[in-house]
Amino acid sequence: MVFSTREFAVFFVLVFFLTWALSDRVRARNIFLGAASLFFYACWSPLYLTLILFSVASNYYATRFMHPAEGRRRRLWLWAGVVSNLAILFAYKYLGFATSSLQLLVEALELGIEVPYVKLLLPVGISFYTFQSMSYTVDVYYRRLEPTKSLLEFCTFVSFFPQLVAGPIVRARDFLPQLRQRSVLTDAQAGEAVHRILVGLVKKVAISDFLAVNMVDRVFENPAMYSSVEVLVGVYAYALQIYCDFSGYSDIAIGTARLLGFHIPENFELPYRARNLRDFWRRWHISLSTWLRDYLYKPLGGSRGKWRWLTYRNLFITMLLGGLWHGPGWTWVAWGGLHGLGLAWVRFFDERRKARGRPEPTAPWRQAVGVFLTFHFVCALWILFRAKTFPKAMDVFEVLGELSTQTPNLPWTVLLALAAGYLGHFLPDIVPKTSIRLFQRLPAMGWAVVAAGVVYFLTLVASSDVVPFIYFQF
Secondary structure: OOOOOHHHHHHHHHHHHHHHHOOOOHHHHHHHHHHHHHHHHHOOOHHHHHHHHHHHHHHHHHHHHHOOOOHHHHHHHHHHHHHHHHHHHHHHHHHHHHHHHHHHHHHHOOOOOOOOOOOOOOOOOHHHHHHHHHHHHHHHHOOOOOOOOOHHHHHHHHHOHHHOOOOOOOOHHHHHHHHOOOOOOOHHHHHHHHHHHHHHHHHHHHHHHHHHHHHHHHHHHOHHHOOHHHHHHHHHHHHHHHHHHHHHHHHHHHHHHHHOOOOOOOOOOOHHHOOOHHHHHHHOOHHHHHHHHHHHHHHHOOOOOOOHHHHHHHHHHHHHHHHHHHOOOHHHHHHHHHHHHHHHHHHHHHHHHHHOOOOOOOOHHHHHHHHHHHHHHHHHHHHHHHHOOHHHHHHHHHHHHHOOOOOOOOOHHHHHHHHHHHHHHHOOOHHHHHHHHHHHHOOHHHHHHHHHHHHHHHHHHOOOOOOOOHHHHO
16 A cells, blocks of 8 residues: 555555544554554565564563563673564575575585575565564663563554654654644644655655656666766666655655544755765664664764774664665665765764864865765765676766767656756755745645646656555665
């Protein structure tokens, strides 16, 4: 049940009215939201309900037994919860990658052994809800959070449908308190939420899906059929596609949650405006980057090491594993590792600048150069991310190196979508804020008219088939 379908619209309208009908009875509301969320997940595959329920039960009971324990016994319950999460993730996401990589190693060593290839169908959203559950268990272990006594409450937190299959990754300490109180929704909040949902749908359908179908998929499928300029446009298009796809999902998730009376965190902050790679990761997939910072980078030692190289090592390892989180493939590992090296490089020069007593550059032209270089570094690595294999990625880089300039395969509609997407990204902040305020001032009928106009526009530009959100595969 994809956000951009009629089925989800019907589902959400029913959930919206029933949730608010139960708003005075918090427990009944939570039971209903938990059941609706599990139904939403079952629409993908009823079989995998057992996985998410196992994740809920294993983390809930691990923390319940852990809470009064001390010392070694407490650590054992921590490992029980963490291993149960990682075991599910490994079995369904990385087992095929591990067996195929092992076979390559066996062949390289000429051992003459046949490693059986085993790959299970990847359940949608598994990376998100396992990370969400695992962070809860770790927080309880370090006493940052009291474990909830309600299994229902914890199940609703893990399975909450707006962000279940592609984030944002929500922290228990932020969400569980909201389940214990009556929800509130003002007219201004409702207006902002509806506005956000409409913006998310436009990003997804009118820009991301349109660019995918009309440019990106074709270029990356067979780059040799295109000129260097066309492939470069294809790379720019993919950068915009993945941003509009994922940030569009986050917008819809945040908006729908707000309409149900819940707050979930921001996930994007105009990442292609970033002046360096560190700034980029403060703006891109914020809930994941902060999760990696808090539960991986800091436990590795963060920047607290005696020697500077340890900080660079920790950055590299964190991003290497962040790349592997995105997908079971060596191109994703390389993508993450190169981002780790880039972050270490930025940190090295930043530390050297501070050691020499130089202020951070504030001249507009220097910031513009920083944005330009960061964007193109990110785009170059998006090629690895999208190509899936190194030979495919090398094909793209090879065509770019030819410097051919003919453009017979570049439709004006693609250029228009690109211009609209990047213009919207770089507009002054006052423009979207003014748009939200004007929308909030409209009466409910005005909201309905605008929404109907947006939906009609989307039906005109939508592709014939529903295009899944990119991050569903992660």
